[in-house]
Amino acid sequence: MKKQDMTFGLHAVEAVLKHSPERVIEMWVLQGRDDDRLTAIFEIAAQWGVSIQYASRKALDDKSAGGQHQGIVAKVKPAKVLNDNDLHAMLDSAEATPFLLILDGVTDPHNLGACLRNADAAGVQGIIVPKDNSVGLTPVVSKVACGAAEIVPLYQVTNLARTMRSLQEKGIWIIGAAGEADCELYQASLTGPLAIAMGAEGKGLRRLTRESCDTLVSIPMAGSVSSLNVSVATGICLFEAVRQRLVN
Numbered sequence: 493m494k495k496q497d498m499t500f501g502l503h504a505v506e507a508v509l510k511h512s513p514e515r516v517i518e519m520w521v522l523q524g525r526d527d528d529r530l531t532a533i534f535e536i537a538a539q540w541g542v543s544i545q546y547a548s549r550k551a552l553d554d555k556s557a558g559g560q561h562q563g564i565v566a567k568v569k570p571a572k573v574l575n576d577n578d579l580h581a582m583l584d585s586a587e588a589t590p591f592l593l594i595l596d597g598v599t600d601p602h603n604l605g606a607c608l609r610n611a612d613a614a615g616v617q618g619i620i621v622p623k624d625n626s627v628g629l630t631p632v633v634s635k636v637a638c639g640a641a642e643i644v645p646l647y648q649v650t651n652l653a654r655t656m657r658s659l660q661e662k663g664i665w666i667i668g669a670a671g672e673a674d675c676e677l678y679q680a681s682l683t684g685p686l687a688i689a690m691g692a693e694g695k696g697l698r699r700l701t702r703e704s705c706d707t708l709v710s711i712p713m714a715g716s717v718s719s720l721n722v723s724v725a726t727g728i729c730l731f732e733a734v735r736q737r738l739v740n
């Protein structure tokens with residue numbers, strides 16, 4: 493069985509049961525574990541006819557490949573991979589002002605999971621990533637995202653620069669986050685149709701991605717480190733946009 497076919501952790505399993513129950517094939521729960529949180533999960537599972545078996549800690553550790561499973565693991569069908577066409581279908585049917593996140597080659601599943609969690613909290617309608625050289629929706633991503641991986645759509649596109657152009661043709665303003673930019677995040681206007689582009693852990697924004705942005709902004713840094721972790725920087729940028737959108 494591929495690792496991608498397992499979801500684990502209370503939030504992640506509950507979210508997949510709530511939002512995509514048809515994907516859940518079966519579930520295993522730690523022998524002897526019995527609490528209110530599990531009862532709620534069991535009720536949703538029963539509604540959808542998902543079989544639940546009890547298993548030892550060792551069996552759960554094996555099924556989750558050593559992940560932090562919190563006593564619950566589910567075997568799931570992989571999520572549908574969303575592409576450029578799905579992105580444009582979503583944008584064409586959405587009523588809300590576009591608010592998107594672009595992650596240019598994030599490879600660490602903990603960072604993607606944390607960005608999904610931030611994006612859900614900020615009300616982002618979708619995350620766009622290049623199909624190659626980016627982490628996809630792995631079990632660790634789902635676990636770290638605490639349920640947001642089942643809610644925030646992840647669009648995997650073949651040519652990020654082309655997708656960015658097509659967003660701009662729809663009137664979406666693209667702001668790239670780059671530590672060396674002269675314009676500070678807090679001076680930028682983030683109220684209209686917007687996509688915020690973040691760079692990868694090591695290399696930052698690729699040249700073409702950077703050149704495809706309408707403007708670049710930096711988060712002012714007071715100390716001596718040169719950059720923030722990408723998920724932290726994402727949270728700061730998204731919530732500055734949320735703040736501006738609330739007051740405008």
Ligand SMILES: C[S@@+](CC[C@H](N)C(=O)[O-])C[C@H]1O[C@@H](n2cnc3c(N)ncnc32)[C@H](O)[C@@H]1O
Nearest residue numbers: 669670671690691696697710711719720722725
């Ligand atoms: C760990 S940083 C990458 C650092 C990389 N060495 C660089 O030169 O960009 C990952 C991403 O987080 C965002 N980021 C981190 N610190 C930032 C800051 N002070 N201002 C704006 N964006 C920042 C940027 O999008 C960056 O590409």
